[in-house]
Amino acid sequence: MPPALKALLAQLAGLAAAIALARSGALGGLWPLVGAQAVVAATVAAGLRSARWWLPIHLGFLPLAVLAQGAGIHPGWYLGGFVTLVLVYWTSFRTQVPLYLSNAATAAAVAKLLPNGPARMLDIGAGTGTLLRPLAQARPDCRFTGVELAPATWAIGRLLLRGHANVEWQRGDLFAPDWSGYDLVYAFLSPVPMPAVWAKAIAEMRPGSLLVSNSFVVPGQEADAVIEVGDRRGTRLFVYRMRARGGRRSG
Incomplete structure (x- = not known):
């Protein structure tokens, strides 16, 4: 399975778990649900045998997104950051070759x-x-x-x-x-x-x-x-x- 698809499935599984917990009343409040989503996403990613460096990404993705949402940052900065990452890492999601610089x-x-x-x-x-x-x-x-x-x-x-x-x-x-x-x-x-x-x-x-x-x-x-x-x-x-x-x- 392509790494990007594994990441998507892990995030969706975490989201589904958070929604289920919220509807059942087993867990309430924004941050407990955000934390549950992150933990489930990382656990599913590990079960799908994603590379280890994906795990902290899953743990931090939604919490950081929620913090950024509350910070009032202009959407243009997100677009600029995305474009910059694309230009630097290009097809790394497919080749799984990150940027390493020799000293x-x-x-x-x-x-x-x-x-x-x-x-x-x-x-x-x-x-x-x-x-x-x-x-x-x-x-x-x-x-x-x-x-x-x-x-x-x-x-x-x-x-x-x-x-x-x-x-x-x-x-x-x-x-x-x-x-x-x-x-x-x-x-x-x-x-x-x-x-x-x-x-x-x-x-x-x-x-x-x-x-x-x-x-x-x-x-x-x-x-x-x-x-x-x-x-x-x-x-x-x-x-x-x-x-x-x-x-x-x-x-």
């Missing part, structure tokens, strides 16, 4: 994985280019490509990457480019797309090239190396070296 320590660790000579690197789901900017400066002999789909983050990245002649900044789906011409493909996504990322990698990447995943493992595959970045996040990079003819097998 300078991660860029330094990735730089050590690049070949000594000229090389090509692809960042899929590149956000605002936080990884590619320091890499482009540190390795002017290399060519970097970033792919980002969300309009707002893509536009910010394009602005920030002006003047970096060795960076190609593309707007599009992360699976759209052909990965065969790259020495390293970097992904900082989520657990959900990793099986598809791996399938594309073994189908297109040439032997000896590297797939580097920030924080999220490829299910059923043992990484050739795990790099501890040593930043405050505790970032780990999982490095997979491509074999001839996609010579890795699922474990």
Whole structure:
């Protein structure tokens, strides 16, 4: 079931429970009913096996909506906030890939994985280019490509990457480019797309090239190396070296 549909069903179940409690007289007053709706919605979401981060959303959704209603905020602010979120997160509800930004320590660790000579690197789901900017400066002999789909983050990245002649900044789906011409493909996504990322990698990447995943493992595959970045996040990079003819097998 799509995550958005699970969320809708959970909220509707919570609303139905609150209405039933109000009609039966078992529970009265605005805030007790709002609290009951939130708890039931979160419980149903858990029963539908929604991702854990959905639970606090369900717990806070109606209480925050009621508070906002009483605050007298102009409707235009809600519209502006909605448009901003859409432009930043775009299809995250479908892909389940939120916005993660790589830091300078991660860029330094990735730089050590690049070949000594000229090389090509692809960042899929590149956000605002936080990884590619320091890499482009540190390795002017290399060519970097970033792919980002969300309009707002893509536009910010394009602005920030002006003047970096060795960076190609593309707007599009992360699976759209052909990965065969790259020495390293970097992904900082989520657990959900990793099986598809791996399938594309073994189908297109040439032997000896590297797939580097920030924080999220490829299910059923043992990484050739795990790099501890040593930043405050505790970032780990999982490095997979491509074999001839996609010579890795699922474990």
